[in-house]
Amino acid sequence: MSSSGGRRQWRPAAAGLAAALLGLGAGGIVAAIFARAFSPLVVVGSAVIDLTPGALKEAVIRVFGHGDKPFLFVVLSVVVAVVATLAGVLEVRRPWLGRAIVLAGGALGVAAALSRADATPLSALPAAVAGVAAAWALAFLVRRMPPAEPPRAQTAPSRRAFLWWSAGAAAVGLIATVGGQLATRTASAAANARAVFKLPRPTASTPPVPAAASFDVPGITPVITPLPQFYRTDVELVIPQLDPQQWSLTVHGLVERPFTLTWAELNELPMEEHYVTLACVSNEVGGPLISTAKWLGYPVRLLLERAGVKEGADMVYSESFDGYTAATPLEAMTDPDRASLLAIGMDGQPLPFARGFPARLVVPGLYGYVSATKWVVDLKVSRFADQKGYWVTQGWAEKAPVKQSSRIDVPRPGRTLAAGHQWVAGVAWEQHVGISKVEVQVDDGPWHEAELARAINADTWVQWRWAWDATPGDHQLRVRGTNAKGVQQTSGVSDVLPDGATGWHTLEVTVK
Known part of the structure; x- marks a missing residue:
């Protein structure tokens, strides 16, 4: 392939990406005006979540934690970019095929929006507008793509004009997307209502935390x-x-x-x-x-x-x-x-x-x-x-009482500690039962009873601490609790599926 041919390969891809951005931006603006919770990426992402098996959802949460939703947005964005690139290439080779793919994406968005329990007659509008706008933009940009051979007529589309149109479409799409999100947040009646709402005075107040x-x-x-x-x-x-x-x-x-x-x-x-x-x-x-x-x-x-x-x-x-x-x-x-x-x-x-x-x-x-x-x-x-x-x-259990557990917060995993006095501390819980004792073990030595803070009530966790005379070397710390009924926390290890994890929290530390 010639270098000029290689350079031309990006043009259909650029047209597809710019068209997709313009479509998403148009859909975001429509969502901000008519259906705030139904922007195209959001409804498709929600549908993906609903269709994902429970075990896979759990794996994503385990790996990404609070970042699970940003991770999904990144994945969706990559998928949209790949499909948009493909649509641009196909539109050049077979007119209407690329637009058909874009419109099919819009139709999927419409179906996802209407499948939600809170859908209204206007809920499908953002995805529909996004699909139509992206299809129109794709056809518009492809028609302004310079020909593969050097133009013989002065009226042939120029490379510079195509670049301007593509960049302009992408910029408008990005601005519209960001603007739609900001408009959704700042114009929310709910935000205004929450800002002025004053909580009623409780008739039964709880004492301050001791x-x-x-x-x-x-x-x-x-x-x-x-x-x-x-x-x-x-x-x-x-x-x-x-x-x-x-x-x-x-x-x-x-x-x-x-x-x-x-x-x-x-x-x-x-x-x-x-x-x-x-x-x-x-x-x-x-x-x-x-x-x-x-x-x-x-x-x-x-x-x-x-x-x-x-x-x-x-x-x-x-x-x-x-x-x-x-x-x-x-x-x-x-x-x-x-x-x-x-x-x-x-x-x-x-x-x-x-x-x-x-x-x-x-x-x-x-x-x-x-x-x-x-x-x-x-x-x-x-x-x-x-x-x-x-x-x-x-796939999760039908009934799910919280299991007794305890956690080491101090020291942090992988920390290098100085020999001598060190605190080993953390929290323990079994809501609506309470904790009566926490014990700490160093390596395979005896269990040492930790000092418990005063529990607020049986429905909250409780802090604990134990003074450790740390000696040089690599050590393994573990913790276990006993609840208010005298039942000791199990050492048996089980996964979070189907009704919560069990086992003793264990971590490695180095003392020098």
Whole structure:
């Protein structure tokens, strides 16, 4: 192939990429105006998440953690770029074939948008506009591509003109994409509503966290997790922003008196405060997917009492605004000794959007995938025999009480320590049961009982520490707990699938 021929190969690819960017930008602008949660990449990404097997989702979360959603966006962007490049090449060789591929991509976006539970008649418009705009731009740019042979007529398209048109289309697409995202965020009625919302004063306040609940050990996990650090695992590519004035909660199913609760009505109910630690079932032994906060909300059991649960029901089927579902044991929702809340506040603030504003469920002692539905809009009293939650259909266990676990925060893995006094410290938990003892082992030596901080309550984790007289050499540290019922944490190792990981957290350190 000649050097000039090689240089010409990029032109169809450039046309395809520029057309795709223009289409995505047009779709993003339309989404910002008519359907904010339905930009083309978002709806396709959401469909990919729904269609991905549970084991593969778990593998992605395990590898990328909080970066799982950016990773998916990167993968989608690469796929779009490859398909767009192919469409450009085919459009040059066989007119209409490239446009057909682009329009097919738009059709997939339309189907993905309409498949969502929160779809409206306008939800398909962004993907449709993106497909049509990209197809038009592809044809436009290909017609302005300079010919393979040197032009004989002055009217033949020039290379410089093609470059300007392609660069212009790509720039407009990028600007429109970024502008659409910014418009979606800044023009959100939900953002304005949350900014001015004042939490109601609780009728049952929880006492402040006692000083004895925290140890002064550098590097130990704070008893109360700072809001920006609170873990997040959900199936949303873009954090939803619901206008609370449009929010309502329907309670129905196997009940005597179904009803719908509005936002104004919810905020007139007597609220309670409770400290609760939430954990994700995807958390590996020693992992970070667990956090603690002070929650403000209305007891779910009182909502169910108002509805009048019928005999034979054993589960509450909660649903998010976009169709995500979870199945929670009815007994956990109705237990008067368990702080199961329809929460609207977190650490003295309205729920952050990423944590479920305007309302979410908080149920102590159960992994989040069966209990912690964010942006909740529906509670259906049902039976496990009749319905399954989203993650159960992906291969996870039907019922998922949090398993007893403990974690070493200090020292950090791989650290080189100085010989002499060193703290070994961390947190231990078994929500709604509590921890009575934590022990630490160095290498294969005896187990040493650690000092426990004062637990806030049985629904939160507890800090622990042990003073180690470290000797030079490579050492292995491990930790185990014993719960308030006297049951010791199992040493048996199990994966997070299907109902949570088990085993003793172990790490290697070097002392010099």
